[in-house]
Amino acid sequence: MSTADMSAGESAGGGGQVKSAVRTVELLEYFAGRPGMHSLADVQQAVGYPKSSLYMLLRTLTDLGWVETDATGTRYGIGVRALLVGTSYIDGDEVVAAARAALDRLAEDTTETIHLARLDGVNVVYLATRQSQHYLRPFTRVGRRLPAHSTALGKAILATYPDEQVRRMLPETLQSLTEHTITDRERLVEELHTVRERGYAVDREENTLGLRCFGVAIPYRTPARDAISCSVPVARLTPAHEQLIRDALFDARDRLALATRRL
The missing domain is CATH 3.30.450.40 (GAF domain)
Incomplete structure (x- = not known):
């Protein structure tokens, strides 16, 4: 069982991983490893999350600047805040x-x-x-x-x-x-x-x-x-x-x- 598929009960237990946090990190790593813009269907096929959950996660990350969309709002890529974190790691x-x-x-x-x-x-x-x-x-x-x-x-x-x-x-x-x-x-x-x-x-x-x-x-x-x-x-x-x-x-x-x- 992958970490992304852990149940809510497992996530809430002591020492367990929080499913939403795991999915967020996995999604950002997906974009980091694949430069450019990607459709919702392509992302969903790659990560395997339910489409509705994936859309809401992408929308949240876009609002926060971690993910960017193209002019049509239908394709997604890594956002500028990821660069800021990476630069901070190297600088420190x-x-x-x-x-x-x-x-x-x-x-x-x-x-x-x-x-x-x-x-x-x-x-x-x-x-x-x-x-x-x-x-x-x-x-x-x-x-x-x-x-x-x-x-x-x-x-x-x-x-x-x-x-x-x-x-x-x-x-x-x-x-x-x-x-x-x-x-x-x-x-x-x-x-x-x-x-x-x-x-x-x-x-x-x-x-x-x-x-x-x-x-x-x-x-x-x-x-x-x-x-x-x-x-x-x-x-x-x-x-x-x-x-x-x-x-x-x-x-x-x-x-x-x-x-x-x-x-």
């Missing part, structure tokens, strides 16, 4: 604050795109970005959620967990984002052995075609929760540049280990 996070100088230095040393992300279940959520000096168009992944197994960030963090715990966390068959994504859990576990040995993880166009990423976990807790990465287009990646990136990542990791040692 001690690791993000402690990492700013190291991320700036890493971006300057590599001239490439830098990310800081946190493990959330089987995904990583991006908390900070530094743009590549080679791109003219601004781009940020802050707030985005991607499968941990397809990113250097996620693999760097997963490598700090025991194999059996990784097996419990991930399904046998993993989501494929590109033709290069590792989709077999045991193959991923084997790669995590290599990550532990060399100290960094590599995303070989497993998340985005044409892009290779290198990532290291931040060791302020064990298992790790956060990691940093450097992304570079494959067409511009030379052996010398790859070595520079690895050295810069190790230097940034050591700086962050010091900056976060009391967290």
Whole structure:
């Protein structure tokens, strides 16, 4: 039985979850994971709530600014208040604050795109970005959620967990984002052995075609929760540049280990 289907009696009991609160959170997470506007029928099909209850919940969230509608009032999407809460989380996070100088230095040393992300279940959520000096168009992944197994960030963090715990966390068959994504859990576990040995993880166009990423976990807790990465287009990646990136990542990791040692 899902939390959204708990009875009112269960919700009222001590320690139980409140059904309306669970549905609200699940609905906001649905919109957060699916950018754009969606019809009531599409939302109802996805979440499975009774249509009348769903409509009243959407109407309430719209009135409060957590959900927005299009000009017709028939399609729904995430509202601006969700952005305010997300920004508040990042602004108040001690690791993000402690990492700013190291991320700036890493971006300057590599001239490439830098990310800081946190493990959330089987995904990583991006908390900070530094743009590549080679791109003219601004781009940020802050707030985005991607499968941990397809990113250097996620693999760097997963490598700090025991194999059996990784097996419990991930399904046998993993989501494929590109033709290069590792989709077999045991193959991923084997790669995590290599990550532990060399100290960094590599995303070989497993998340985005044409892009290779290198990532290291931040060791302020064990298992790790956060990691940093450097992304570079494959067409511009030379052996010398790859070595520079690895050295810069190790230097940034050591700086962050010091900056976060009391967290």
